[in-house]
Amino acid sequence: MNLHHGRAAARPQAPVMPAVLSGRAWTARLLRNNCFRQHCHAAARSRRVIGVPHWHALGTRLLAVLETRSRVLFDLHPKELGVVPAIVRLAAYAPSWVRHPEDWQPDPSQHARAQWASFLRHLLALYPVPEFLDSAWHVFGQPEHFDRDCWIAVAQGRSLKDVHGFPSSMKSRVLHAALNGGDGEAASLASAVWRAELDSARAQPALRHVVLTHRLFQTLAWHALGSRLVEKFAAAPADAPVAAHFPLVVDALHTIDAHQGRAHAEQLLRLPIFALMRHAVKFVTGLMRVGGHDLTEEQVRAAAGSAELLRLAARRWRPMLGGIPFESRSGWVDGHPTWRVEELCTTEALKAEARAMRHCVSGYTGRCHSGKSAIFSVRFLKREKAMVNALSLATIEVAQATRSIIQIKAPRNTSPGHHVMRIINEWASSNHLEPLK
Numbered sequence: 336m337n338l339h340h341g342r343a344a345a346r347p348q349a350p351v352m353p354a355v356l357s358g359r360a361w362t363a364r365l366l367r368n369n370c371f372r373q374h375c376h377a378a379a380r381s382r383r384v385i386g387v388p389h390w391h392a393l394g395t396r397l398l399a400v401l402e403t404r405s406r407v408l409f410d411l412h413p414k415e416l417g418v419v420p421a422i423v424r425l426a427a428y429a430p431s432w433v434r435h436p437e438d439w440q441p442d443p444s445q446h447a448r449a450q451w452a453s454f455l456r457h458l459l460a461l462y463p464v465p466e467f468l469d470s471a472w473h474v475f476g477q478p479e480h481f482d483r484d485c486w487i488a489v490a491q492g493r494s495l496k497d498v499h500g501f502p503s504s505m506k507s508r509v510l511h512a513a514l515n516g517g518d519g520e521a522a523s524l525a526s527a528v529w530r531a532e533l534d535s536a537r538a539q540p541a542l543r544h545v546v547l548t549h550r551l552f553q554t555l556a557w558h559a560l561g562s563r564l565v566e567k568f569a570a571a572p573a574d575a576p577v578a579a580h581f582p583l584v585v586d587a588l589h590t591i592d593a594h595q596g597r598a599h600a601e602q603l604l605r606l607p608i609f610a611l612m613r614h615a616v617k618f619v620t621g622l623m624r625v626g627g628h629d630l631t632e633e634q635v636r637a638a639a640g641s642a643e644l645l646r647l648a649a650r651r652w653r654p655m656l657g658g659i660p661f662e663s664r665s666g667w668v669d670g671h672p673t674w675r676v677e678e679l680c681t682t683e684a685l686k687a688e689a690r691a692m693r694h695c696v697s698g699y700t701g702r703c704h705s706g707k708s709a710i711f712s713v714r715f716l717k718r719e720k721a722m723v724n725a726l727s728l729a730t731i732e733v734a735q736a737t738r739s740i741i742q743i744k745a746p747r748n749t750s751p752g753h754h755v756m757r758i759i760n761e762w763a764s765s766n767h768l769e770p771l772k
Contacts, residue, residue, distance in 0.1 A: 350399050350402050350403055351366065351371075351375060351402065352375065352378060352395065352398040352399055352401075352402045352408075353395050353398075353399055355375050355378045355379050356378055356381075356382060356391055356394050356395045356398065357391070357395070358382060361375065363375065363376070368409050369412070370408065370409055370410065370411060370412045370413075371402075371408050371409050373412060373413050374408045374413055374418055374419055377413055377417075377418075377419035377420070378394070378398060378419050381394065381419055381420075381422075381423055384423055386427075386477075386478065387423060387426050387427045387478055388429075389426075389429070390423065390426050393425075393426035393429055394422055394423065394426055396436050396437065397422045397425060397426065397436050398419070398422060400436045400437060400439060400454075401418070401422075401454065404439065404440070404441055405441050405447070405450045405451075405454070406446070406447045406450060407447045407450055407451045407454070409447075410446070410447035411447045411448070411451070416447075416448070416451065416473070417473055418451070420473070421472040421473060423478055424472055424478045424479075424480070424483060425455075425458060425459075425472070426478075427478030427479055428459065428478075428479070428483065428487065431459055431487050431491070432458050432459060433458070433459060433460070433461055433491070434457055434458060436454075436457075436458060438457070439453075439454055439457040439458075441453055441454070451469075452466060452469055455469060455472065456490070459486075459487055459490050459491070460490035460491070461490060461491050461492055462489070462490060462491065462492045464486065464489050464490045465489075465514060465515075465527075467521045467522060467523065467526075467527065468485070468486050468489065468523075468524055469486075470482075470522055470523050471483045471485065471486040471523070471524070472486070474523075481498070481499075481500050481501075482523065482524060482525075484498045484499065484500075485498050485501070485524055489514065495510060496510075501555070502555050502558035502559055503559075504558055504559040504562060505528065505555075505558060505562070506535075508535070509528065509531045509532055509535055510528070510531075512531040512534065512535070513527040513528045513530070513531040514527070516530075516531065523553075524555070525552070525553060525554050525555050526547070526553075528555060528558070529546060529547060529552050529561075529565075530547070532562050532565055533546060533547075533565065533569070536565055536566050536569035536570070537569060538565065538568070538569040539569070539573070539578065541576075541578035541579075542565075542568055542569060542577075542578040542581065544578075545578050545579075545581045545582055546565060546581065549581075549582055549585060551585055551589055557589065557592075560588060560589075560592060560597075560600055560601070560604065561585070563604055564581075564584065564585065564588065564604065567604070567608055567611070568581055568584075568608065570608075571608050577608060577612070580612045580615070583612075583615050583616065583619060584611060584612055584615040586619070587614075587615035587618045587619050588600050588603060588604070588615070590618075590622075591603065591618065594651075594652075595653060622651070650681055650682040650683070651680060651681050651682075652680055652681075652703050652704045652706075653680070653706075654678045654680050654709070655678060655709035655733065655735050656678055656709070656766055658678060658680060660675045660676065660677045660678075661675065661676040661677075661762045661765065661766070662674070662675050663675070663676075663758050663761055663762070664761070665757075665758070665761070671716070671718060672716060673715060673716050673717075674713070674714070674715060674716070674758045675713075675714050675716055675725070676711050676712070676713050676714070676731075676758070676759070676762045677711065677712050677714060678709060678710070678711050679696075679703075679710045679711065679712055680703075682697075682700050685697045685699060685700055685703070685710060688710070688712055688727060688730055691727045691746075692727055692730055692744070692745075692746050692747075693746055693747045694730065694744055694746075694747065694748045696710060696730050696732075696744075699732070706735055707734070707735065707736070708732050708733065708734060708735065708741070709732075709733045709735055710730065710731070710732055710733075711730070711731040711733065711762075712727050712729070712730055712731075713727070713728050713729040713730075713731065713751075713755055713758055713759060713762075714726060714727050714728065715728055727746075728745060728746075728751065728755050729743055729744065729745050729751040729755050729759065730743070730744050731743050731759065733768060737769065738767065738768050738769060739768065739769035739770075739772075740759075740763060740768060740769060740770055740771040741771075742771070743756075743759060743771055
């Protein structure tokens with residue numbers, strides 16, 4: 336399909352958009368302007384929109400004005416500017432309108448995009464709005480959106496810091512610089528803010544590039560930690576090639592923040608930059624360990640840039656007792672323990688225990704990940720020449736909040752024998768756990 340076909344065609348003699356939105360019959364082939372015809376198809380699909388009060392009446396008013404007074408629907412194809420979805424979002428913000436759409440009189444000499452910007456400001460603006468913020472009306476998602484809330488706050492003279500969800504960590508001078516210097520290269524509010532943060536930190540070009548191209552810096556959701564991380568990397572010695580490590584550190588910190596808590600991530604941010612980089616490599620290597628062999632640093636950096644890191648982190652959780660296996664003092668042979676109690680801290684470990692014990696412990700992933708329970712396996716270690724075979728003989732569930740044993744199951748959900756219970760009691764006593772009642 337040729338997007339430019341028929342742009343110079345004459346307008347319809349009577350407005351078509353009101354008929355489209357009301358569900359009355361209309362004939363697409365009679366509309367010679369391809370841009371307008373495609374906007375009409377989009378408007379017809381929008382009749383199924385729900386969640387926007389009085390959408391049909393408001394949409395009819397808005398689109399009728401654009402059709403009869405401007406070039407927006409005739410010069411811009413929906414692939415160039417999604418006007419109809421943006422109109423749905425404008426209708427959702429009808430309580431914030433400061434003028435009626437019927438009072439808008441565009442400048443006929445302006446091009447279509449300038450007329451669209453003029454229409455937005457006529458409806459909603461009491462104060463000037465930087466042009467780059469207009470991208471907020473084309474962000475996908477619910478009609479009411481954070482970026483659009485920010486646009487209206489600027490347009491109506493309110494502080495952006497009063498917008499729900501706006502990061503309180505943002506400095507006023509950074510926000511002022513973003514709003515007053517973002518018209519050049521910035522494509523959104525988030526882009527302008529991160530550029531202002533980089534300017535404030537006097538970041539080198541290499542660091543600017545990796546920050547502005549990283550997926551976590553396309554929004555402001557991670558500003559509290561992200562801004563501090565940018566400052567830390569920007570303050571590194573000029574001769575230290577730290578920018579190449581930035582994506583790895585960001586992904587590691589984001590994963591730690593999501594799965595181990597904000598306090599842990601903030602504690603890591605206090606480390607010197609090179610210690611932080613080493614910790615990030617160690618953390619990601621632990622998640623990406625394959626077949627018992629650690630990946631190279633280049634492989635780790637490449638793997639950390641994908642969403643796989645968050646998925647892998649979700650399959651692991653922090654051990655309740657530090658992760659070091661308990662070795663019973665009884666039953667040592669040739670200086671080696673024969674009984675061990677191990678904490679199971681991954682989805683794979685729970686599945687392996689379920690297969691070995693023939694019970695349902697694999698279904699306890701959610702309880703372990705949320706910190707409600709911890710699962711332990713009692714294993715007998717049998718040595719044959721250079722091999723050590725670990726035979727699971729009992730599985731223990733512990734409530735982390737009370738440090739009490741909830742249940743103990745032998746294979747096929749049977750009760751464990753007396754010797755196994757003696758090992759469990761020894762382990763529970765050494766870790767100050769409440770025994771099974």
